[in-house]
Structure formats: C-alpha cells, structure tokens
Amino acid sequence: MVIINPGNPCGSVYSYEHLSKIAETARKLGILVVADEVYGHVVFGSKPFVPMGVFGSTVPVFTLGSISKRWMVPGWRLGWLATSDPTGLLRKCGIADSIKNVLDPAPLSPTFIQAAVPEILQKTTEEFFSKTIDILRAASALCYDKLKEIPSITCPQKAEGSMFVLVKLNLSLLEDIEDDMEFCLKLAKEESLVLLPGVTVGLKNWLRITFAVEQSSLEDGLGRLKSFCERHEKKP
Template sequence: MEPFQSQEEVEEEEMENGLEKWGFRENEDLNTASGFTIRQVINMVMENLDAGDERPTIPLGHGDPSAFPCFRTSPVAEDAIVEALRSANFNGYPPSAGIPPARRAIAEYLSRDLPYKLSPEDVYVTIGCTQAIEVALTVLARPGANVLLPRPGFPFYEARAAFSHLEVRHFDLLPEKGWEVDLDAVEALADENTVAMVIINPGNPCGSVFTYQHLKEVAETAKKLGILVIADEVYGHLTFGSNPFVPMGVFGSIVPVLTLGSISKRWMVPGWRLGWLVISDPNGILKKTKIVECIKVSRNISPEPATFIQGAVPHILEKTKEDFFMKIIKILRQASDICYERIKEIPCITCPHKPEGSMFVMVKLNLSLLEGINDDMDFCFKLAKEESVIILPGVAVGLKNWLRITFAIEPSSLEDAIGRIKSFCKRHGKRQ
C-alpha cells in the first residue's frame, strides 16, 4: 500500500487482490517503529559479501566477541549454569520480577560501587538489557511525553520509543570533548513534557568513559529539569583508559536513576539474555510518582529470563575471579590500541578520540579523499564486497559518514581487517 494512495485507490487495490473480505492488516505502527536497527543494517551490509572470496569474513560490525576463543566466558559461569540446570530447582516459572536469590545477588553486586546499599526489591531481572530498555521506556510513555537520547547512540532506544509513541529528541555527544554529553543542548531540548534522558556509559558506539565530574553534572542538569536518568551500563567495568567506571547510581541522591545492565558483555555471554533494571533512588521519588508500581505492572505482563540462568546468577556474580576480568580487559586494551594506531595510517579515516571502554570506536570518513564512494553506507557495502570486512555505517547510530568499528575480536584478525580496510581506501583513493 503506497502512502500517497487515495482511499478509493486503496479499496480498488484490495478488491483486485481479494483482500476486502479479510479483517486483518499489517501493523503499520510496527513497521514505522522498527526504524534502522543495527541488526538490520549489518544484514544489509552482509548481503554484499562476495561468495567467491576465500578469505574469512571479519566481523567488525556487531558487539559479540563470544565467537572468538580469546573471549570465552569464565569456567565459573559455565559451571554455575550446569549446576543450576542439574539441580532441578529451577525448572518452574519464576516470579515476574525475578527469583529472590538472583535479585539479592544483583543488588549486592551493584552495591559494591555505590555509597548506599540497594535492596533486592530495587532489582527487576530482565531478558537481557534490551528488555530493560523496553520496560524503562514503556513505563515512562504517556500522551505528549518526550525522552532525550544521545547522538550517536544505540538505535534500539529510538525503535522502542516509537513503538511506545514516545517522542524522541536528540542531544549530541561531543567528540572533541571525549564524547561528553552536550549539557547545554539537553537544557535547550527539554520542556515540561520531558520525562528522562538516556546516557550510555561506557559508551556504545563511542568507546567513551565519563568522568565522575561529568556524571555529576549530568545528574545536576537532570535534577534542574525535573527528569530522571536512564543509565545504560551494559558495558560497566569494561574500561581500559584513564577514566575508571563510575556508575550513575552514585548520584541517585541527586536525581532518580534507572540503571540498566546485564552479564552479557562483562562475562562475554550475550546469548544468555540475563539483564536487569535497577532503581537507584534512595530518596524514594520513583515510588512516590508511582513509576515503581508501573514497573511492577510491566513485569507482570512480560516474559522472564530462563529460570535456570537466574538460578546461576548468584554463583556467577559472587565467584568469578578477578583474573578473568583482568584477562578480558588486557585483550580489549591491546585490541583498542591496535585499532587506534592502525587507523592513523589511513588518510580518509579519522579517529577523534581513543576508545577507553566498551568494545567500539567511532571514526569519521573523509569522502573528499575517495572516488566512487557516495556515503558511509556505500563505503560499508563496497568494503564487504571487495574485502570481506563487515563494519557498521555511522548512519545506523545517528552519525552519517562516520563508521562504528568493533575491536572485540582476536587481535590477529583485527590486524588483518584493518589492513584490508587500508587496501580498500588506497584502491578508492583520489589520484593526485
């Protein structure tokens, strides 16, 4: 059905196709809300791969390092899953908020980094961080409401907000300031219908890690505007630069915070789909405004993570040794160094800020130095076809003619991939 068709044309088309007798139709809201997802764009890029290229395809587009042996999860986590499954104690339906031992363990795990102690009642176990995002945006959606999202950012927020009829307004992250939030823009965008702002720290897609001082300024700005902060910390503790990870919940006494996280990234198990939404609000503002009650209702009408994975969570969080985390950080630091230094060798690509956390770096394309490349999407399509390297065009995360590169792969494969990107850019470079 074309959007510009008249009602008469629509009815005529339906009669021709024999559709007039059926009462069901597509959900146009769903098609509109799905937007530009990372998975969708990566699939589009992969369609351009040359089946005749005998070299291995190198995936620098998706943040899933679990495919690489150097990023295998901790044996402690694997054993915890097996023990939980074999115990036969976790075969039934879990409570909608999560089984009590899992909620308690997550509260204790997160409280280690906070100036106050979280209660198990503050924790809602979710199917990965994506369901935590769904819950957070769903409970805040009301007629006329808007939410402030970072640009560049994680496009699932836009898709979910559209599905909930929640207006989106974008504030910029500033590459020249280490991808900090443009707080002046936040203040300019907000009005009486603004309900929340989202921050992602450590940053996806930028690889940034916010300082304590900047996060405090975010909290004070949000308090001034009367909005809460949704803190996406799925990459929490994956830092390898000068700034340590500081959870937004540290500032919960300044502004109410909904903290979103999971075991997916720190433990290298995105497919286990175990996350959480946590209320970091020692002043009880979210309870008084009935947001907490809305979260409970939302969890009552949505599915829960597999019970045996919840059953394994206490052992995973409490027993994983520090040497496992240090090994992962060491590999990520090495890979980020390779990525940053090798990109300097490519004239048409600029990295404005060395990544300090997560698994990504944003780099800018200089199309004036290239021939036959129209934009970032065209660059990624042709790179896939000619070099069997998959990277994400920046338009998918809100920045046209930028690229998001994932460096959470085997360092040797990363070296190979950047070498191929360099060859591609040289081949398409403008002749002097």
C-alpha cells in the same frame, strides 16, 4: 534523560565531574535519568567507571545492566533494572510499581540461563575481569594505531571503554563512494569485512568498528580496511 556509559558506539567513558553535571541538570529540569551501563566496568583508559547511581540523592536514577558484556556471554539477553532513589520519589509517584507491573508478565529467560547466572555472578574471578580488560586495552591501542595509517579515516579518540570505536570518513579523498552506507556495502563485497555505517546511529559518514576479536583477526581486518581505502583513493 538517557545516558550510555561506557559508550557504544564511540568507546567513551564519562568522568565523575561530567556525570555530576548531568545529574544536576536533570534535577533542575525535573526529570529522572536512565543510565544504560551494560558495559559497566569494561573500561581500560585513564578514567575509572563511575555508576550513575551514586548521584541518586541528586536525581532519581534507573540503571540498566546486562550479563552479556562484562561476563562475556553474548546472546544471553538477560539483564536487570535497578533504582537509586534515596528520597523515595519514584515510590511516592508510583513509577517503581508501574515498571514492576510491566515486567511481571514479561517472558522469562531460558531455564538453563537462569540456572547458570548465580554461578557466573558469584564465581567469576577478578583474574577473568583483569585479563579481559588487558586484552581490550591492547586491542583498542592496536586499532587506534593502525587507523592512523589510513588517510581517509580519522579516529578522533582512542576508545577507553566498551568494545567499539567511532571513526570519521573523509570522502573527499575517495572516489566512487558517496556515503558511509556505500562504503560499507563495497567493503563487505570486496574485502568480506563488515563495519557498521554511522548513519544507522544518526551519524552520517562515520563508521563503527569493533575491536573485540582475536588480535590476528583484528590485524587482518584493519589490513583489509587499509587496502580497500588505498584502492579507492582519488588519484593525484
């Protein structure tokens, strides 16, 4: 079972109780859990981030992490895989060794990244993390409030983590737009604004919006989005 927490594309954060149920369900099914936590600790809502690894005694857990998100070095595709398996099941079954054998011949990251990583991990201050969270919290709130001003777009929930929010298109209020893909193509052409159509992640007629930009740019982008939707609204 694969879970993504905090979530991309919807900005969700799972509670301890929800993760506990996931672990128990996986145990009953006799399967392990792969936890994608590249946005681990990038949370700014009411729920704290809970690593799936704390449930390792219930079910074996593989955790995927990355330096690019929490430490804000996009493009540095350097990550890690950690196991939480107090009972030793993965070791007994040879799964851990099999993964290690696959990773051993994998190409290494550029040397300058390898040299920088110890400094980044050891010397990044809590002030850096708290400032980042404050910026993302304000951006998430701004995005949510501005989206409520657009009738043809519904934001079901304010993002609580990661850097994205997922919104629903109400195509019945728009004309000359068939689906989310056409919406995004016309938006890019008319407003030079790029959003991810939901169909790319299996959610037709939804949109993924990132708010990890400067506040002025975010306000400008959301203003363009509102203008585009107003221009394409069906006339009474």
